[in-house]
Amino acid sequence: MLTVRNLRVRYGRSVSALHGIDLDVPDDGVLAVLGSNGAGKSTLLRAVSGTLGLHRGSVTGGEIHYDGTRLDKLDPAAVVRQGVVGVPEGRQIFARMSVEENLRAGGIGARSAAERTAASRRVHELFPVLADRASQRAGLLSGGEQQMLAIGRALMSSPRLLLLDEPSLGLAPKIVERIAAIIRDIHEQGTAVVLVEQNAVMALGVADHAAVLEVGTLALSAPADELAESEDVQRLYLGGHAESEAEAERQVEAAHEQRSAKRRLSRWSG
Amino acid sequence: MDTFVQLVVNGLGKGAVFALLALGFVIIFKATEVVNFAHGSLVLFGGYLVVVTRETLGWAGAAVVGVLSAGLLALLVERLLLSRSRLASPFSLALLTIGVDVIITEEIVRRLGVSLPFIGDAWDAQPLQVGGVTMFRTHLVAIVVATVLITLFFLAFRYSNWGIAMRAQAENKEAAALSGVRSWVVTSSAWLVAGLLAGVAVLFIATQDFSGAGLSRGTHSIALAAFPAAIIGGLDSTAGAVVGGLVVGLVDALSTEYVSFAFAKSAVFLVMLVVLVVRPSGLFGTKETTRV
Ligand SMILES: Nc1ncnc2c1ncn2[C@@H]1O[C@H](COP(=O)(O)OP(=O)(O)O)[C@@H](O)[C@H]1O
Ligand SMILES: [Mg+2]
Numbered sequence A: 001m002l003t004v005r006n007l008r009v010r011y012g013r014s015v016s017a018l019h020g021i022d023l024d025v026p027d028d029g030v031l032a033v034l035g036s037n038g039a040g041k042s043t044l045l046r047a048v049s050g051t052l053g054l055h056r057g058s059v060t061g062g063e064i065h066y067d068g069t070r071l072d073k074l075d076p077a078a079v080v081r082q083g084v085v086g087v088p089e090g091r092q093i094f095a096r097m098s099v100e101e102n103l104r105a106g107g108i109g110a111r112s113a114a115e116r117t118a119a120s121r122r123v124h125e126l127f128p129v130l131a132d133r134a135s136q137r138a139g140l141l142s143g144g145e146q147q148m149l150a151i152g153r154a155l156m157s158s159p160r161l162l163l164l165d166e167p168s169l170g171l172a173p174k175i176v177e178r179i180a181a182i183i184r185d186i187h188e189q190g191t192a193v194v195l196v197e198q199n200a201v202m203a204l205g206v207a208d209h210a211a212v213l214e215v216g217t218l219a220l221s222a223p224a225d226e227l228a229e230s231e232d233v234q235r236l237y238l239g240g241h242a243e244s245e246a247e248a249e250r251q252v253e254a255a256h257e258q259r260s261a262k263r264r265l266s267r268w269s270g
Numbered sequence B: 001m002d003t004f005v006q007l008v009v010n011g012l013g014k015g016a017v018f019a020l021l022a023l024g025f026v027i028i029f030k031a032t033e034v035v036n037f038a039h040g041s042l043v044l045f046g047g048y049l050v051v052v053t054r055e056t057l058g059w060a061g062a063a064v065v066g067v068l069s070a071g072l073l074a075l076l077v078e079r080l081l082l083s084r085s086r087l088a089s090p091f092s093l094a095l096l097t098i099g100v101d102v103i104i105t106e107e108i109v110r111r112l113g114v115s116l117p118f119i120g121d122a123w124d125a126q127p128l129q130v131g132g133v134t135m136f137r138t139h140l141v142a143i144v145v146a147t148v149l150i151t152l153f154f155l156a157f158r159y160s161n162w163g164i165a166m167r168a169q170a171e172n173k174e175a176a177a178l179s180g181v182r183s184w185v186v187t188s189s190a191w192l193v194a195g196l197l198a199g200v201a202v203l204f205i206a207t208q209d210f211s212g213a214g215l216s217r218g219t220h221s222i223a224l225a226a227f228p229a230a231i232i233g234g235l236d237s238t239a240g241a242v243v244g245g246l247v248v249g250l251v252d253a254l255s256t257e258y259v260s261f262a263f264a265k266s267a268v269f270l271v272m273l274v275v276l277v278v279r280p281s282g283l284f285g286t287k288e289t290t291r292v
Helices: A041-049 A076-081 A099-109 A113-126 A128-132 A143-155 A173-188 A200-206 A224-229 A231-236 A245-260 B002-032 B039-085 B090-112 B137-159 B161-171 B173-178 B183-205 B217-223 B226-233 B238-258 B261-278
Strands: A002-011 A015-025 A030-034 A057-066 A084-087 A161-165 A192-197 A209-214 A217-223 B128-130 B133-135
Touching (some): A015 A041, A015 A057, A015 A217, A030 A041, A030 A200, A041 A057, A041 A084, A076 A099, A084 A143, A128 A143, A143 A161, A192 A200, A200 A224, A209 A224, B002 B039, B002 B133, B002 B226, B002 B238, B039 B090, B039 B217, B133 B137, B161 B183, B173 B183, B183 B217
Parallel strands (some): A030 A209, A161 A192
Antiparallel strands (some): A002 A015, A002 A057
């Protein structure tokens, strides 16, 4: 269980990015974190992962606990060893290394060799394409494949909680659907997920609970299906990307369909 | 022709030593983006430890102590000084290394006083005749030792978890951290390895064959050739460091012979400037040196 209490984050001396956030992610949960650009979604994930320092940010108040361990005092490598692993915004694969080496890098945070072997098998089952491309330079993969690799790399340390920052960003709708299916698979295999998205349709289709951030504060927190049905939310967040009201409604429909669709196991086969 | 062959062998011998230095320099830069201006003082420190322990330990024992001491000093500089100023920019950390360099160098030069001890072993100053070509044994030993060490380094860099972690951090610090790479392990091991290589290099530099001079301020100046070597190869390229080292060694040897000893130093920097004009990131580098 991840608990975030009254979390405050600053960048440098002046920019206050989060002013008092409370969140819970149960061990079997998928939490969607929605919000427009600059709301503080990535900042939240960085705070959990311990990578704020790399962005000249710091936690200035509040606490983050995971299974009784306080995370906000740990460095990122130690957070990974607690089983909390992030996939950063924009994928950030190691473009100059091979696909296989990227996965090996992900395995550095694994707790044992046996765990690493099991994780590797799981990753190759979820993403057969990564096995096919093992020796290829990661930078040559397509956007969708790079996102698979970024997720696969994170899974290599067998996380119990996976933090995904806008995995759908810049991907074609078909690929986004696949990513969504994969996130469901990962969840069904027993990994809790925090899914940060601007694509609310996709996120609400996967999550069981959702939180909405607005300029550094928690505007709303509710079960995902309630949120998908609330009219205010539909107008404000689901329609956020839509060109028109009709498009917004179509997106809302899509979210509903995705939610009610049978959660079948699916495989990414490239 | 014989002269030319001889020059090439000698140039490669020097180049092999510069390659060791440039490689260390580049490893530190890759892992931390810090330009280590204290590299010359690591060289001096290793050499100084050889000088003071040789009486009791013999050359081989002293050489081991010297190499380990240079590695340890590098590790301490990183752990005690650089890692404490975590939020400082690579630029201010580079300035910090200049301070370290001056302090260590001046202290060792002061301790050496007027004695300028050679630290080469028995092979020093016993040229070898192969056909009509005279070769310095020091250069041949340097080529062999450097080849072995550089090969080992590249095997580790390419295949070991250490190498993967190192390359991951060099490419993307945040992604490496999120993969569980311990940043401090990568950083301090980079400094350790660079220090060890500097400690090996000095065993060849402060010899009759290599420089005609013992351990002194001059050793430090010679070690500075690691900078043009690394810049020619590309500051963030390990393979480039090796090529750059060899280029500097060859340019140095050839221009000394065909132009003059005094010109050799400028020749190295001329080559560096030409490379920078044609390829701002160095022969194999990806980051523009001017950005650093
Ligand atoms: N490295 C940084 N330095 C200064 N301000 C930042 C930095 N990163 C993000 N911010 C600011 O923090 C706020 C939240 O940003 P972010 O977490 O990236 O939002 P989101 O991911 O929701 O788009 C924004 O106002 C943004 O400008
Ligand atoms: Mg973001």
